Amino acid sequence: MAGVAVSTTINGDHVEYLCQPDETLLDVLRDRLGLTGAKEGCGTGDCGACSVIVDNRLVCSCLVLGAEAEGRQIETIEGMAHGDQLHPLQQKFLEHAALQCGICTPGFLIAAKDLLEKNPSPTEEEIRFGLAGNLCRCTGYDKIVRAVQDAANVMKGA
Amino acid sequence: MVEVTLWGALGQLAGGKSKVEVEAKDIRELFRKLAEQHPAFEPLLDRGIAVAIDGTIYRDTWSKELPEGAEVFLLPRLAGG
Amino acid sequence: MNFDPRYSGRSFSSVGTRPLRPDGVDKVTGRARYGADFNMAGQLVGRVLRSPHAHAIIKKIDTSKAEKLAGVKAVITAKDLPDLTDGDAAMFDTLDNCMARKKALYDGHAVAAVAAIDARTARQALKLIEVDYEVLPHVTDVDEAMQHHAPLINDAIFTEGLEEKPVKPSNVSKRTQYGHGDVHQGFAQADFVVERSFKTEQTHQGYIEPHACVASVNPDGTADLWVCTQGHFVYRQHCAQLLGLEVSKLRVTSSEIGGGFGGKTHVWAEPVALALSRKAGRPVKLVMTRDEVFRASGPTSATSIDVKIGARKDGTITAAEATLRYTCGPYAGMWAEIGAMTAFACYKLENVKTVGYEVLVNRPKTAAYRAPSAPMAAFAVESAVDELAKEIGIDPVEFRIKNAAQEGTRASYGPVYGPIGIGPTLEAVKEHPHMRAPLAQNQGRGMACGFWFNFGGQTCTDLNIGMDGTVSLAVGTVDVGGSRASLSLVAAEELGIDYGQVKAIVADTSSLGYNDMTDGSRGTFSSSMATISAARNAIKVLRERAAQMWDISVDDVAWEKGHAVAKGEKHGNLGKLSLKEIAAQSGKTGGPIAGHSELVADGAGVSFATHICDVEVDPETGSTRVIRYTVVQDAGKAVHPTYVEGQYQGGAAQGIGWALNEEYIYGKDGRLQNPGFLDYRIPVCSDLPMIDTQILEIPNPNHPYGVRGVGETSIVPPLAAIANAVSNAVGVRMSHIPMSPPRILAALEAEREG
Numbered sequence: 004m005a006g007v008a009v010s011t012t013i014n015g016d017h018v019e020y021l022c023q024p025d026e027t028l029l030d031v032l033r034d035r036l037g038l039t040g041a042k043e044g045c046g047t048g049d050c051g052a053c054s055v056i057v058d059n060r061l062v063c064s065c066l067v068l069g070a071e072a073e074g075r076q077i078e079t080i081e082g083m084a085h086g087d088q089l090h091p092l093q094q095k096f097l098e099h100a101a102l103q104c105g106i107c108t109p110g111f112l113i114a115a116k117d118l119l120e121k122n123p124s125p126t127e128e129e130i131r132f133g134l135a136g137n138l139c140r141c142t143g144y145d146k147i148v149r150a151v152q153d154a155a156n157v158m159k160g161a
Numbered sequence: 162m163v164e165v166t167l168w169g170a171l172g173q174l175a176g177g178k179s180k181v182e183v184e185a186k187d188i189r190e191l192f193r194k195l196a197e198q199h200p201a202f203e204p205l206l207d208r209g210i211a212v213a214i215d216g217t218i219y220r221d222t223w224s225k226e227l228p229e230g231a232e233v234f235l236l237p238r239l240a241g242g
Numbered sequence: 243m244n245f246d247p248r249y250s251g252r253s254f255s256s257v258g259t260r261p262l263r264p265d266g267v268d269k270v271t272g273r274a275r276y277g278a279d280f281n282m283a284g285q286l287v288g289r290v291l292r293s294p295h296a297h298a299i300i301k302k303i304d305t306s307k308a309e310k311l312a313g314v315k316a317v318i319t320a321k322d323l324p325d326l327t328d329g330d331a332a333m334f335d336t337l338d339n340c341m342a343r344k345k346a347l348y349d350g351h352a353v354a355a356v357a358a359i360d361a362r363t364a365r366q367a368l369k370l371i372e373v374d375y376e377v378l379p380h381v382t383d384v385d386e387a388m389q390h391h392a393p394l395i396n397d398a399i400f401t402e403g404l405e406e407k408p409v410k411p412s413n414v415s416k417r418t419q420y421g422h423g424d425v426h427q428g429f430a431q432a433d434f435v436v437e438r439s440f441k442t443e444q445t446h447q448g449y450i451e452p453h454a455c456v457a458s459v460n461p462d463g464t465a466d467l468w469v470c471t472q473g474h475f476v477y478r479q480h481c482a483q484l485l486g487l488e489v490s491k492l493r494v495t496s497s498e499i500g501g502g503f504g505g506k507t508h509v510w511a512e513p514v515a516l517a518l519s520r521k522a523g524r525p526v527k528l529v530m531t532r533d534e535v536f537r538a539s540g541p542t543s544a545t546s547i548d549v550k551i552g553a554r555k556d557g558t559i560t561a562a563e564a565t566l567r568y569t570c571g572p573y574a575g576m577w578a579e580i581g582a583m584t585a586f587a588c589y590k591l592e593n594v595k596t597v598g599y600e601v602l603v604n605r606p607k608t609a610a611y612r613a614p615s616a617p618m619a620a621f622a623v624e625s626a627v628d629e630l631a632k633e634i635g636i637d638p639v640e641f642r643i644k645n646a647a648q649e650g651t652r653a654s655y656g657p658v659y660g661p662i663g664i665g666p667t668l669e670a671v672k673e674h675p676h677m678r679a680p681l682a683q684n685q686g687r688g689m690a691c692g693f694w695f696n697f698g699g700q701t702c703t704d705l706n707i708g709m710d711g712t713v714s715l716a717v718g719t720v721d722v723g724g725s726r727a728s729l730s731l732v733a734a735e736e737l738g739i740d741y742g743q744v745k746a747i748v749a750d751t752s753s754l755g756y757n758d759m760t761d762g763s764r765g766t767f768s769s770s771m772a773t774i775s776a777a778r779n780a781i782k783v784l785r786e787r788a789a790q791m792w793d794i795s796v797d798d799v800a801w802e803k804g805h806a807v808a809k810g811e812k813h814g815n816l817g818k819l820s821l822k823e824i825a826a827q828s829g830k831t832g833g834p835i836a837g838h839s840e841l842v843a844d845g846a847g848v849s850f851a852t853h854i855c856d857v858e859v860d861p862e863t864g865s866t867r868v869i870r871y872t873v874v875q876d877a878g879k880a881v882h883p884t885y886v887e888g889q890y891q892g893g894a895a896q897g898i899g900w901a902l903n904e905e906y907i908y909g910k911d912g913r914l915q916n917p918g919f920l921d922y923r924i925p926v927c928s929d930l931p932m933i934d935t936q937i938l939e940i941p942n943p944n945h946p947y948g949v950r951g952v953g954e955t956s957i958v959p960p961l962a963a964i965a966n967a968v969s970n971a972v973g974v975r976m977s978h979i980p981m982s983p984p985r986i987l988a989a990l991e992a993e994r995e996g
Binding site: 023025033038039040041042043044045046047049050052079080081083084089093096097098099100102103104105106107108109112128130131132134135136137138139140141142143144145146147148 | 260262263265266267269270271272273274275276278279362447448449450451452498499500501502503529531532722723724884885887888891892894895896918919920924925926927928929930932933
Binding site: 168218 | 402656658660695696698699762842844845847
């Protein structure tokens, strides 16, 4: 099968790649571009471990084709920190121990970033429903919710 | 001489006895003598046996001494998550 | 090596604090490398062909078409994994589970595998493999499998543990019995008797990271394996045995692990990847899909349990009896036996008897899941205990306190207990404000206790001191939830230095001696013991070096708060030497400074927890929400309290999922109907409340710091606590887990119809 030439922007950088028409954006990120921060937990859009932001919209990259990235702006976990400065959400996830195994963490951080950009002062309930598309099996979500609450407060003060 | 209590399956192999007496100073000697006295135990000894000494369960410390008058209880070796 | 593991009652400066974890930044930036995040040059993609049948004879496999497809580099079947198990029945079952030999025993059982240049070619190749099956009748239900007319899964299995040796093969591989006293006599003394049957459905550990590995076998017999596992040393042993490799020539590196909960204690894909690599002569990456994870890995047992408990009017239990039937998948196991051992372990009983039946069914091979087998037994027993308390008219907490096991009680599984924590968790629950909070309409409160054994085991650790005075700690127990932070705290504590000076890593199998798996709640318990021992050995060297630097006898050098101190009046003018100062001179005083430790960490001590749960049940839909949850558990000593809380919360959340939603659903055809997270629904963030925790610290006498394992016990009480809460909310005793909306509606309807 002939590859599709794609020109896109990932974490602010211009990127070009060839991919197969049936290849997912997640496969492209992980296998062609070496961006393995997005994880494949299910491949069916149920776990959110592969969450990325495409043109300001939170998506499961396993449900997007690599070819669909043409001309888009894509944000992944690898672009979340600025240089050596962690994003407040990253810092608060560390401080609250909002991760145990950490496999779901990149997806949660991307989803939480999207949530706080759209709703800077979420209630606990809004956080819980805002992150309901991301599965975590280790923490029971308690410390994740607290980390997001704390990060929201810090970001509002900034 | 220590009195060793066997769990059900081991007791059946010992001809229905729930307790046996063994002259042993530590777990290593206990296992060796049990295998000598009860050859039928061997497959179970191979699968792994834990020894509870006064309630504390030992799985691998074969050098653990069996104190005089201690309660010695054999248990199967279990899986954990 | 003389290492004294006894609890010393010391005070702490690092242990008990809550610093950031050393692997944290990698994990929040996406840099941490998990099983599927690693690649090798020239690597192929591996894929597994799985049986669509629950039970079938494999008459013939024709791989010729697949082999001819361009880009396919190897195709393997059971023939490429010959039986090298030498009579080891458990390893043979593992081998057969990795690749079916004569029969496919469950939907999803591996029958062949391919390695190809890319995923698409590998998928095409699977379609070209022709398998000729003779489909056999199957059985997936635990009670049906015990019937005489049930399809026989393995005609070489005769029930062990019966008084008379059976003449016919059976799906029951073993009967076991535990207990003491005389239950008939005990029930005769009872004023009240509760007798009830319970069922629980099969669940999966549900780790978010599917099994993944990269295998590379060289023609000279050396091999490398990168894999997500709870025990890379154990995987090395098993893979070497199954592949016929020499143990020391197979180097296994554990990746970061994306959850395990017992499910990554067993090899599935790894021997297959190694066999593919050996045949293809190239590295092979094999990553399971979620569908494969559900159909072929994990899960826990489905169970059917009968419980009978009797008590006097004054609330004293006089007898307790249970019969427990647990599925093992299609291979012999000891899952019901563990249920039989743990069922009544919380209580002081004169007369107790439990009988376990290991039942073979056409489902995936049962694997350990966090305190394996204990949650189902606790569900049945704690439900009956609650019901009995109600019949007697006594508060359920008081009833449990009255009958709780204590030091000197003969445990239902045999030995007499030393100091244990069931009483203190119950007293803490009795005093907890949660117990007095008001409840609204359709809400109910439940509580329940749980028990688990906890393990220690073989452990090996290295501690190396750099010339700048920083410390690298190499451990061999896989870090599943923050243990590198805890072990760094322990090293800092023992050496008397700052946490920030220590960096802990998980070493590969060629860099360190053998370590048992991170299972049985042993990771922090046993590796902290080995870390303390290694640090003490390093301190011995540090004292010797300080003695050299001062030119005095080592007997006059003590180690205090991270410094060498000269003892005795004649050395009064000598200042202290810090670890950093001694390390800086190490090249001139005898070379690098290190401490090593190899030991068996035994005496982990049993563990108890008591949970409280409030639920709200919608009587129209049968939908249940957990609105408040409290975990009380003994940690011995919480090394890093935040991660101890995390274990308590995580276990409770898994238990909530098990109690309310999660179950394997098989169709009449024996195929799994819900092998995905959409239909096998684990709790999401909006399903749960905050989970409150209370850490009790009753020191373990067999650990220098008093540490107990904490990982597993937290999943034992939830099924029962939630069932008691739901039963109290709706006024009907719930006896089938999960309590999904249809089951609750059916129970309500049955009650209305009387």
